[in-house]
Amino acid sequence: MKTILIVGASRGLGRALAEEHLSRGWHVIATVRDPAALRDAPPGKLEVHTLDVTDWAGVDAFGRALKDRSLDVLFVNAGIADDKRPIGEVQPDVFARLMLTNALAPLRLIDRLVHLVPREGTVAVMSSGLGSVAGNGTGGWEAYRMSKAALNTGLKSIAARRAAEGRTYIATAPGWVRTEMGGDEAALSIEQSIPRVTDMLEKRAGAGGVAYVNYDGKDLPW
Known part of the structure; x- marks a missing residue:
């Protein structure tokens, strides 16, 4: 049984990611801010x-x-x-x-826990298409864009600094999804996004290096 640690699984995309992996037979370690957040999660190996x-x-x-975990x-x-x-x-x-x-919290956590991920494992962050510097042709959401661009840059830096250790690093853009954060006018449902994110992670497992990838598996410009 494979194990995934999902940091931030209380609701929205994180919860859906936990439920999707449970449905695929994974052991899911999930962190939440509210201890009751996943009490009605579907059956499976959930911690x-x-x-x-x-x-x-x-x-x-x-x-x-x-x-002592892997x-x-x-x-x-x-x-x-x-x-x-x-x-x-x-x-x-x-802004702070x-x-x-x-940016700081996810990257700091990764740098402190990355040793738990073996060479053939994957380290991923939930980024956004708005984090692309090259793809920014409209402006808007400027502080949020900057935070996600910083997240992408930091992940790429960790991957470069630890390149000799192997591992696959992925900044994932889930698309514009109808969640509390994405709003009701977003283009995608959670069901249209998260299973495809999970497919992409499984497909790229063991590939090595660092990538910035859309939910549909396509590489995005940094």
């Missing part, structure tokens, strides 16, 4: 831990609790959105919270 990714001491304690996939999904204002109108405390939650 739930309470964690806030910006609780630095809590992350270290969580790492110690997993010190993960086929480490997937960090935790993230927040902003209010879409132009960058000149974004309050500094809002975005960068801490969407």
Whole structure:
């Protein structure tokens, strides 16, 4: 039985990712902020831990609790959105919270837990198509874009620094999905996104290197 750790599985895309892997027979280790978040999850091998990714001491304690485990996939999904204002109108405390939650916290956690992932394993983050610098032709969502671009850059840096250790690193763009964060007007349902994200992860397992990939398996420009 393969094991995936999903950080940020309380709701939305993270919860769907946990449920999809349970349905495929994986052992799922899921972190949530609300201990009751996954109590009605479908049957399967599910292990739930309470964690806030910006609780630095809590992350270290969580790492110690997993010190003897092996993960086929480490997937960090935790993230927040902003209010879409132009960058000149974004309050500094809002920007700082975005960068801490969407960039520093996931990357810091990965760098502390990556040793649990063997050479043939995968490390993934839930990025966004809005994180593409080359693909930004419209502007908008500027603070959020910056946080996801920072996440992508940081993942690529970790992959480069640890290249000799093997592993596959993937920044995943799930598409614009109808969730609490994505809104009701989003183009995709969760059912149209997450199973295809999971297919992509399975297809790219063991490939090595680092990639920025859309939910449909296509590479995105950094």
